[in-house]
Amino acid sequence: MTAPLLQADRVGRVYGGGLLGAARTVALDDFSLSVGAGKPSVTAVVGESGSGKTTLARLLLGLTTPTSGTVRYRGEDITRLSGDARLAYRTDVQAIFQDPYGVFNPFYRVDHVLTTPVRKFRLASSRAEARALIELALRTVGLRPEEILGRYPHQLSGGQRQRTMVARALLLKPKIIIADEPVSMVDASLRATILGSLRRLTDDLGISILYITHDLATAWQVSDNIIVMYRATAVEAGQAEAVVKAPAHPYTRLLVGSIPQVSQTRDWLATEPDLQRPEERDAACRFADRCRFTMAVCHTDRPPLSRIGLRHAAACHLHGQHADLAAEDLNDVLA
Amino acid sequence: MSGAALEIQGLRVSFDHPLGLLRAVDDVSFTLRPHERFGLVGESGSGKSTMALAIMRMIRPPGHIDGGNILLGDTNLATLSGDAIRRARLAGIALVPQGSMNALNPVMRVGAQVADAMRDHGVSVSARAIDALMARVGLPAGTAQKYPHELSGGMKQRVCIAIAICLRPTVIIADEPTSALDVVVQRQVMRTLADVQQDLNAAILLIGHDMGLMAQFVNRLGVMYAGRLVEIAPIAEIVRKPRHPYTEMLIASLPSMDHKDALRGIPGLAPLLRDLPSGCAFHPRCPKARDRCTTERPEPRALGDGVLAACHFA
16 A cells, blocks of 8 residues: 555644643644545544644644654655655645635735746746636636736735635645535635535545534534544544434534524524533543543543544543554544 | 613714715614513624613713613613713613623722622622622622732622622623623523522623523513614514514524524615615615515514514515
8 A cells, every 4th residue: 555645643732841840731642644645535524623623734734843753745744855755745745724815915915826836846937827727716716817917915806815815735746635614704605615626636636634623503504524533532533414413422413413503403502512510630531520421430541532433533441442553553544 | 650660761872984974773662561571682783782881871081972861760771860870880780791801990809899889879788798698699709809800700700790789789781791701601691680689689681692502591582684773572472483584583693402404694784874775774784675675674563472572574
């Protein structure tokens, strides 16, 4: 088997806890995931703030270095890539960030964020060729070039700006896009449009996408796989359908039950109580202090991932009768 | 008197701009009934937050209210003097602002901030009463002694709710109270809001853009577009059968957990106030638009079942 394009191999990231005795915070704990192996797909990483999902994105993009484990591109540690391999990594793996306002320099025309990669990566040999490339990328994400080029960032809407960032990523013909909360700052009515254009990149251009979000509903709509994170670890993973329609971990159930839906078939305010006991820092299961089903074993043993279906795993003692799935084999349950 | 908790009649809010007067809220009328939860939805720029500020008389220059009445019981807030409006705020009508993170003073214990608000209205208050108020919004004992940075987003939002209810107002306006919180915390905070509403027998005006949240929380809903109300209806009615094409598209753009289908956004962009389309402001984005829509502005019409819609073809 060839090495996956991008792989997090038992990576962890801890903040603080140095000589000065600052409080130690585990942002991501012994996490493994391969992206861009096999069929192109959209994999969502879902969790609340502080769950480690953005840390994972930053580690995969090389913006943060792991305190344990290794991030590999084509089998090589990304911190030790040679010049050519590094350029290939920077081309193949693209990022889209949360804030469609902060990524633009207000003094430059929007064109600047599009011409810079063309120049730096020598994508075109003439001005006309560069212009054609940029217009094609903009059209691919459903924008009209004449409405975007030549304008300043403040003259575009949030949705236009975010789609321009998707177009920028596309210029480099990447194999992987890591999108960190790409729609959390745009209006609900525009989210669907942007996510729709992301999904088409996978279906039409074969780009694998890691969609980092706190929104389980959009994750289900666009993704093939979902990984649910809670306090630095994956608590549930599998086919999107299985995770959302038959959630196995009590945290995922709480999450699904908390999403306000237009259809009023159940009492949203009353269902799925969230217990808020004082935080039990030493509990072996990190969800034990909020869980309705906490048992003695939850305080003593850390629940491993249990394989509850071909494409479904959850880390909860309620499912202890199933075979364990080693954390580094998480990809086995993803399509 | 009408017996309404709050009655908005023909409210207009304008902003002075080099290009002329920009009307952010244009001829909006609706009634908030006693004990009712009324929602106001719309995209960014639709005028919904401006509505909240206008009702509280918190519009600052270059903006101003240039028409209409805001009746809180027998009092017209729109014409009240500075002193009188300060007394009405909190005691009669209170606002839970957007972005609770920034609403609190970072260098003051939160309990003292609640006490401050009450003292400002001539009500002296004991530490025990503050603790009771904190408990009522679901905050653990000892929270009053904490500073804002020691609290989570959900807890800060609860402190803002405590301040809003400290003088037992009859109307609470909540402007996107949970937009910065994750869904689990959102549901807890909304539940607290529902509990205190029941306690106080107050009416709630909830402002936001999440149709799902509205469907689960409010009794009636108003939909705003480009500064005007385009539909008002009981929530069950709006979910079952939206009459205005914009409402229909707003609901369709929400990702459903029931069925997976192609995500549908609303095509086009919200119009700029300085360049509003003629006739119906929604016509450039509307799939049902006809010639008439480009020239003639539809006025809200009663359609039975408590539904009001401003569309020629509703």
